[in-house]
Amino acid sequence: MTTKSSNPTSSGVKLVTIGPEQAGQRIDNFLLTRLKGAPRSLIYRILRKGEVRVNKGRIQAPYRLREGDQVRIPPVRLGDRAVTTPAERVLRQVEASILFEDKRVVILNKPSGLAVHGGSGISYGVIEAMRALRPDAPFLELVHRLDRDTSGCLIIAKKRSALRTLHELLRESRIDKHYLALVKGEWHGGPGRVEAPLKKNVLSSGERIVRVDPEGKAATSLFRPLAVNPTASLIDIKLETGRTHQIRVHAAYEGHPIAGDDKYGDENFNKQLRTLGLKRLFLHARRLVFAFDDDGPHIDISAPLDASLHDVLTELKLEFHE
Template structure:
């Protein structure tokens, strides 16, 4: 293994590019203690499509300590991961991911915060060959460590945090798990949001449609989810609100608002087709959800940070059109 490899093999079962693929048994080192299994495998199996990795995990081909696991399970020091045969790129294989940078809101030696555009996935998978993190790694080949600290939906724009050091990533994960920091989003919703400030506490559970698409719904046995919604401005039949995440569940803001009777304009999973068609005719063809403000202590210095990303021009323009009516 190379010195910069993300793992240390327990046994010398690594495949070569000239030999037949073989099962590998990889022991988790201190550097990867607490890391999600899917992220661990993506670093280990660079070049393998994310969809293949998820399929291998869900099919039971990937095991931890001989037991079945889920992609989002976290690894512990000393765990032994069974990695099935998967195609690895040859050392001289050309990169298929074009390097790309994104508008930088903040950067130092441990942290990178960008303003992600709508329509760009944060990582490859689910029909997307690559996303923000792969493009950043390709643009910064000298970077030893670049990992997503959290995720944004593909059609959500705004502040996205990337850790440049392992200890920064772990610190951010712990902060989010314990409710530290404040993440604010701007959303345009259907209906007149009356309450100045409202707490939505609806438990959420993931499910899969017949076509294989992953969704989220409100169910009593779901995970605890808490969103604070504040009214900002009302238009004719629509409202601009601030949504503060107090937990970080998949599609949390989208499902909480839709389940409360106020779906986000342009939401193709939980919104209305008629609304999307109406706004498309007005020249607005995205979901109106933007990560606008982040308040948190710096993970290394603990100095308070307040980061902001202004509304994209397309969102500003549609608000102007609504105001002019």
Template sequence: MRSKPPSKSAPAADSAATAAPSDRWNPDGGVQFLSVPAELAGQRIDNFLQARLKGVPRSRVYRILRKGEVRVNKGRVKAEYKLQAGDVVRVPPVRSPAQAPAPVVGDQLRKLVEESILYDERGLLVVNKPAGLAVHGGSGVRLGLIEVLRQMFPQSPFIELVHRLDRDTSGAIMVARKRAVLLHVQAELRAGRVGKSYLALAAGKWPRGHRVVEAPLRKNTLKSGERMVSVNPEGKPSETRFRVLERFRGATLMAAEPVTGRTHQIRVHAQFIGCPLAGDPKYAPDEVNREFRARGLKRLFLHSQRVSCTLPDGDQVEVEAPLPAELQAVLQALRDG
């Protein structure tokens, strides 16, 4: 059952601190009062707090909720309470584990991402992600695309990934700047109504007749900590549609449309057919990658060429990301023989 929203009124003075409502939590201050912008309406209070209390264990977040240290419009709420626009959230001072300061985005990376923005309207952002840039920090990566965007748009209270791309993959990726857009497009993704099309260069001659690959995929973690994916009968159902665009000597340019969205799906399905993607450090043999390096390929040849979806108002959006110059050069070298 949904918690009853507390009545909205100005926060009373607090013995630890008094403050006008804002939308930013200051971890170095005392009690803070945060106003909820319209973009975050509908978010659960526990998730709202978790996003702001960086490094604080989730169990601690639930504890301060249970004890009533967190108040919404001066009233106690349960973890499942869904915030409304204009709510005022009282956040107590909470010590988080010592952390290194967040890395600052350099001018060069900021400019690169800024120039890669393809679409920014009605709460949806589409970026032509450069290869080599992770979508978010973690696992040894301190700075990803989402962190760069949040520093570029500090006035935006909500910036979240709609879906993901592998670090080595370039191309169109969708980012929501409104919670309603995030929830809507992700629901469309689950229903299979979001279009995603990739350009991929497969090593060897793609066998005729293999237009759809249906092979279950299972994640594996090696002793080194590296994450690999393999075709396994006990894995999750996975389907990719392939279409031959151009054939070269020793390679095939493919259009790939993932029906499901498993980790490394296109890469592993191509390997399963016997034509791993050129430049793939995980799933292509070293000798294959050496051959393509000699032809000028220095990265995985996989590019998210196009994304399409409907927005909450029903309008259709389709955005295409141009193929990077370094991949265009590889194709030209193959055409020249």
């Protein structure tokens, strides 16, 4: 896909030529991916008013795009503010975090504190930054998500076919996902399998929280201790399912809440770790291993821990070799 801007500094109108990856999409769904954060009501309004044109003509929401179509996308405002472009500092941070890239995917070492996408009061995230960095990229979509405070391996698909394949691999648990977590106390024994169903709840305050509940969805995590002492343990965690907050809830359920977790953690433990320099959740998506097909090469990517987390391990005298 080729993206052209028509005097973007004054009008903000974009002219986008549809490539093979976008062909077949409904125009409303296409606009939702291009105008991140825009509600559907706004998308339908600009379609009804004719502000969106395909090949210079009006179209309706069910219209399916064809390769070669030229789409006119008007500038939009969300409430009283325009769709936010990520700050230059964030763009540099995201660009520097790229671990691997080929024609199908980009894999990043997502920084802690940066959301994967905008929404719910967040102006932008990793995916918006990548689209700003690659304005001519025909397709960029998140394959999966990480919590805002979790760092590590994050996959972005560069082709719709790659996104479909990776979603299938995730459903079939054919992507090995390993995390590093620093948890409270001494982990006794060797590797352990945690099978505890998880259910999303909303508190009276409106806060969303996940709890172990027999009526919840099945969730399985494999915990393997790497280094332990009476204060804390460093654990490798492999996910067999990918539920919201799964590792954090399973760790707390086992009596070993994750350091720096202000939702499911231990307040006194968190205070103790702050005196050692921990300023974030100690949860890191350490490694991803997968193959696009049975006969193809394996993609095996590891994301290094940042220096601040290494410093905490040094203070705790927990030896760990990546």
